[in-house]
Amino acid sequence: MTINSPSPVKRRKVFLYAASVVAPGASNLDEFLTVVEKGESALSLKKSLSNVFLAGIPKFDFSKYKQWLESRHDFKRYSLLNEKSGDLVKYAVGTLIDAVESRPGLEKVIKTLDPRLTIQYANGLADIPTISMAARESDAGFFQWNSFWAHPSRNKACAEYLEKITTDPLAPANPNQFPVDSHERFEALKKWNAFWTEKSELYHEYLKELKAIETQPVVGLDIEAAKLALIRSKTKARKLLSEKYKCPQAPWECVSPNLLWNVPNVAAAQASMLLNLHGTSTGFAGACASFGTLIDNALLEIQSGRTDLAIIGATDANPSNELISAFYNGRLAVLGDSHGVPFCDLRGTHISGGACTWIIAAEDAMQAFGIEPLSVEILGAGVSSDAEHIITPSKEGPKLAIKRAFENAGVSPSQIRLWDMHATGTPGDWNEFTLIEDYVPKSAYISARKGIFGHGMSVGGGWELTAQLLGTKKLDNLKYNLLPSGILPHKVNLKISNLGRNLLLDKCIEIPASEEGLICGKLSLGLGGTTSCVIARVI
Secondary structure: OOOOOOOOOOOOOEEEEEEEEEEEOEOOHHHHHHHHHHOOOOOEEOHHHOOOOEEEOEOOOHHHHHHHHHHHOOOHHHHHHHHHOOHHHHHHHHHHHHHHHOOOOHHHHHHHHOOOEEEEEEEOOOOHHHHHHHHHHHHHHHHHHHHHHHOOOOOHHHHHHHOOOOOOOOOOOOHHHOOOOOHHHHHHHHHHHHHHHOOOHHHHHHHHHHHHHHOOOOOOOOHHHHHHHHHHHHHHHHHHHHHHHOOOOOHHHOOOHHHHHHOOOHHHHHHHHHOOOOOEEEEEOOHHHHHHHHHHHHHHHHHHOOOOEEEEEEEEOOOOHHHHHHHHHOOOEOOOOOOOOOOOOOOOEOEEOEEEEEEEEEHHHHHHHOOOOOOEEEEEEEEEEOOOOOOOOOOHHHHHHHHHHHHHHOOOHHHEEEEEOOOOOOOHHHHHHHHOOOOOOOOOEEEOOHHHHOEEOOOHHHHHHHHHHHOOEEOOOOEEEEOOOOOOHHHOOHHHHOOOOEEOOOOOEEEEOOOOOEEEEEEEEOOOOEEEEEEEEEO
């Protein structure tokens, strides 16, 4: 049987139509570009971590979106989102609304193109603060619960063991043998109470009655009414049962359901619901390479002809103590009140939270609506996996992503005039310079801005692309103005400065314009080996 090859699809021009940012020191795109232009660190000391770590705390006020949300939905929508959403979702929603509102008529166009669109939001490590809070709620609930049921006054087995009437070779160490208020006593107490709770006859009587309440079925022809009636009946029965045994709240009732409302796909899901869109909406995780990977996914969708528009974004929660500590012990985050800067002391990076949303679309689909694109054309992207090391990339893995990006963009390395590095301010910065040797000409200017905003675990690439592309302005058809990277010249590592590269440091630079525009590249190296590379043109 002969299989006919599909007809080649004409390559569609894809442009950036709207963008917004929430970042340290910036609550919107204009503030973000102002921070970039100043080139000063927007990091601050993390008070809850003994003021010994700098972190990127976003400038953000969710209440400013109240009117927008309530004008398009019922009056409860803002309060529900505010109460149930963590920073991960709120930052994404904020940047989405700002991006849509930045271009008059864009919201209507998006809805007109629906469902020929895709919504994709990445996150670095899910909503760590919400997850950690749920874990603490669960731990506290179990501690109180087991303390109640294990108490000798209600636990015959424990009482007889303590009175030496019985023995149990499996019993854990008695916590009373450890100093009062010591960590050892606390840990022993948890094991002790959990063990004796399972031995409690009274506890198992309680569980038997609880299961009888919970196994009642929904009965009746009107299922919805019967379900509500059953919920009320069960709630009342559980309350009476607790009063009967005088027990504390069960641990499975202590954890907030907000844990569910902040799972990784919810940022994209909220975008679809808030704009009433029906195209695909998905959550994604590609670590530090997430934003470039989302662009690659969106281009594939648009070039296939299946979609015309993509809402893409990345969002990271406010950096928690747990996250910063993990990165410090992974020898990636730096301790101290002086910030680490790319290309300089190579000590390490700082963890940041925030979000970035882009709306990109095919020019042919947008022309009918009369909305002009921003001055950025997305030429191509490439993605690869390193398959060698969880943190430090090899050369061959990232090189494949770079090659694919150039091939998909239809440009050659000699055309690159501006290149943004992943550069985390670690020894990996040097490796990255050797990596790009064959792809970035000596004449190109090289930027790296994690010294300004820190390291957003999924959003960093979005911030850096936004700063690189929207921070580059064509002045008068003769030259471009490039915003600085916030790197002091005398601080640059000697080995890096001896490379003779054109580094964007602490000052704005003007370079001549050309007819083809300014061809830019951006490399992002993700934890786990994912690499993404984006090639774009500033017109």
